[in-house]
Amino acid sequence: MLPTSEYDRFADIYQVWTDTAASTQDNLAFYVDAYINETGPVVELGVGDGRIAVAAAARGRSVIGVDLSGAMLERCRLRAEDAGVLDRLTLINADFRSFHLEAPAALIALPYHSLGHLVTLDDKRRAIANVFSQLRPGGHFVFDDFLMTPMVMDHMRRVQLRAEYRSATGADTLLWVTSLVDEASQSLRVVTWEDELDTEGALARRRYRRLSLSWLDPSQARALLIDAGFAIESCYGDFARTPFSDATAHEQVWIARRPA
Numbered sequence: 001m002l003p004t005s006e007y008d009r010f011a012d013i014y015q016v017w018t019d020t021a022a023s024t025q026d027n028l029a030f031y032v033d034a035y036i037n038e039t040g041p042v043v044e045l046g047v048g049d050g051r052i053a054v055a056a057a058a059r060g061r062s063v064i065g066v067d068l069s070g071a072m073l074e075r076c077r078l079r080a081e082d083a084g085v086l087d088r089l090t091l092i093n094a095d096f097r098s099f100h101l102e103a104p105a106a107l108i109a110l111p112y113h114s115l116g117h118l119v120t121l122d123d124k125r126r127a128i129a130n131v132f133s134q135l136r137p138g139g140h141f142v143f144d145d146f147l148m149t150p151m152v153m154d155h156m157r158r159v160q161l162r163a164e165y166r167s168a169t170g171a172d173t174l175l176w177v178t179s180l181v182d183e184a185s186q187s188l189r190v191v192t193w194e195d196e197l198d199t200e201g202a203l204a205r206r207r208y209r210r211l212s213l214s215w216l217d218p219s220q221a222r223a224l225l226i227d228a229g230f231a232i233e234s235c236y237g238d239f240a241r242t243p244f245s246d247a248t249a250h251e252q253v254w255i256a257r258r259p260a
């Protein structure tokens, strides 16, 4: 049986979340390019609402999307239907650690810090070993992770007004976010809340949601990839493919290959 997913309770605000996030435009272009430049089977782990997969499908690329959350997969299905590309998506409700493909993939991508949803090193190790087993020899694994610095931690700990929008029911809504960051365990708890306001601007309803995340240091990411048998082709410090350097990097973007 699959574990329950925190994203089942996050799915209805996911699009506002990504529309207002700092790195989503850059990571979208990076992953869409990677998918459409690959000729063999492409898999996106944690496909979510299809933000990336549907954009790639709209450019002619078939994508297999894997996700633990039934609610996120349903959003993905609807998005693909709206874009007229549902026939280019195969959606699988499964876990990163145990998904199984009918045929080995040429490219498996895990975008937008999503490996971080597995909060222990053991679970990350299991997921990476599973990715290795589901790739064809010579196939690529591409993923990104947070590059956590004291400045990023400070920023995450602040209460931030993330968006101002009309909810699905037409309510005037403010979306807020902050995070509990635990440096010692390299984990964080993202806490969001939406305030729905009445016509006077008074609080009519507040709803909280939480997500568990974690991060790897670059040295840990490298060790996990090597231990699983991957050859590391590149590590970039951003989605413009700038080679990783401590001084300039904002992200860690890894390109690993299952040796032929």
Ligand SMILES: C[S@@+](CC[C@H](N)C(=O)[O-])C[C@H]1O[C@@H](n2cnc3c(N)ncnc32)[C@H](O)[C@@H]1O
Pocket (backbone or CB within 6 Å): 005, 007, 018, 045, 046, 047, 048, 049, 050, 051, 052, 066, 067, 068, 069, 072, 094, 095, 096, 097, 111, 112, 113, 114, 117, 118
């Ligand atoms: C940050 S979202 C990324 C969605 C999409 N790739 C994007 O870039 O917008 C993370 C996604 O990973 C999924 N996810 C989290 N843990 C998972 C797991 N253990 N197995 C499969 N999917 C998981 C969530 O349900 C969610 O849809």
